[in-house]
Amino acid sequence: MKGIPRKVDQHGRITVPLATLRSLGLGPGMLADVCVERDVAGNPFLVVTPAEHTCILCGAEGAPEDFVSFRQKRVCNQCIDTLCNPGGSE
Numbered sequence: 001m002k003g004i005p006r007k008v009d010q011h012g013r014i015t016v017p018l019a020t021l022r023s024l025g026l027g028p029g030m031l032a033d034v035c036v037e038r039d040v041a042g043n044p045f046l047v048v049t050p051a052e053h054t055c056i057l058c059g060a061e062g063a064p065e066d067f068v069s070f071r072q073k074r075v076c077n078q079c080i081d082t083l084c085n086p087g088g089s090e
């Protein structure tokens, strides 16, 4: 796997392009889980995933019962309601 070289800043941070984050289902303001895993040869690599219980569409956080899983992504019940009833109930 080949990636794009990114420089670690003086605070130990790496900037990830927004397009890359979006491909992971992440956007500005969303929480991400970051962990280190190892491949079969024992080489470490980072895994970045949306934090559980965060809506992939609006970034809302909440209790597990406030979300529906769709294709391994979480969508909040409010976004589901909006998608199913885009004109609203007024």
Ligand SMILES: [Zn+2]
Pocket: 055, 056, 057, 058, 059, 060, 075, 076, 077, 078, 079, 080
């Ligand atoms: Zn939502």
